Amino acid sequence: MRSGGQVNRFEPRVEVAVARTRAEVARLHKMLVRGGLVSWTSGVLSARVPDSELFVIKPGGLDHNELSPEKMVLVDLDGRVVTGTPGSELPPSRGVAVHAHLYRSSDRIGAVVHTHSPYATAFALRGEPVPCISTGVADEFGGDVPVVAYVGPDDRVGDAIARTLTASEATAVLVERHGPYTVGADARSAVRAAVLLEEAARAVQLARAGLPEGSALTALEPDEIHAIRERRLRADAERAAESAAADSYPTSRPGAARPSGGTGSRTTPIPSTVPDNDVRTTQ
Structure with a gap:
């Protein structure tokens, strides 16, 4: 239910989902700081509350050190604050309209990250797009990271980003004169994309600095990019299937155990290159 009015109580399953999403958004914001992607009050992560028309977003104007689950702002898919909930006395981040537009544009978007990583x-x-000159960029983004023209108000920016993401099936875009946005099926995958985008951009800059005058970096061939990306997507699908099978395996009978390949989570695992406790510094 979309509502900007007073809310006294959600269904228990939604209350649990909201609490978990608040905790996840607060925790992963600290990873953005540790990874050197945000500073002071800049940058924002939001995440959709599963099985609802709500999402959680960082409040505007607060230093990242002040963030906690109860200070996260709960909003509906029109970007309106759900009053009477923890954090509702705080304003959501200024870009809330962009985030809301992206969630409305596609059910596959479960989280959005915006930074000003250097x-x-x-x-x-x-x-300038971040070129696909490495296997890492091909694996994560499936090609060049595209540029979206800056078109003014947030609703127009959100529409431009959504159209680019839909057309390219990308998980990252660069908004001209503004900065990067990344999306994911969940908050961890959106943060992962933000970290790897910054690493890719940094690697290109460093590689260019070491080139002889008049030389240029060579992009991967389209067939190579496609093969690398398809291999990654197949691996992700296999992990998701194993996880779903583990969740559905009956454990109520005596002696039953989960299959050894499962993780017990319905969320596609993030590859171990960026574990929870080790976001690599990009500066």
Whole structure:
């Protein structure tokens, strides 16, 4: 239910989902700080509350050190604060309309990250895509990270980002004169994309600096990119299937155990290159 009015109580399953989403968003914001992607009050992560028309977003104007689950702001898919809930006395981040537009545009988007990480933002300021010159970029993004023209108000920016994401099936875009946005099926995958985008942009800048005058970096061939990306998507699908099978395996009977390959989570695991306790510094 979309509502900007007073809410006294959700269904128990929604209350649990909201609490979990608040905790996840607060925790992963700290990882953005540790990864060097945000500073002071800049940058924002939001995440959709599963099986609802709600999402949780960072409040505006608070230092990242002040963030906690109860200070996260719960809003509906029109970007309106759900009053009477923890954090509702705080304003949501200024970009809430962009986030709301992206959630309305596609059910596959479960989380959105916006940062001003220096290397990716440098590409955005130049209006230049991050080129797919490495297997890592091909694996994570499936090609060049595209540029979206800056078109003014948040609702128009959100529409431009959504159209680009839909057309390219990308998980990251660079908004010209502004900075990067990444999306994912869940908060961890959106943060992962933000971290790897900054690493990719930094690697390109460093590689260019070491080139002989007049030389240029060579992009991967489209067939190579496609093969690498397809291999990654197949691996993700296999992990998701194993996880779902483990969740559905009957454990109520005596002696029953989960299959050894499962994780017990319905969320596609994030590859171990960016574990929860080790976001790599990009500066």
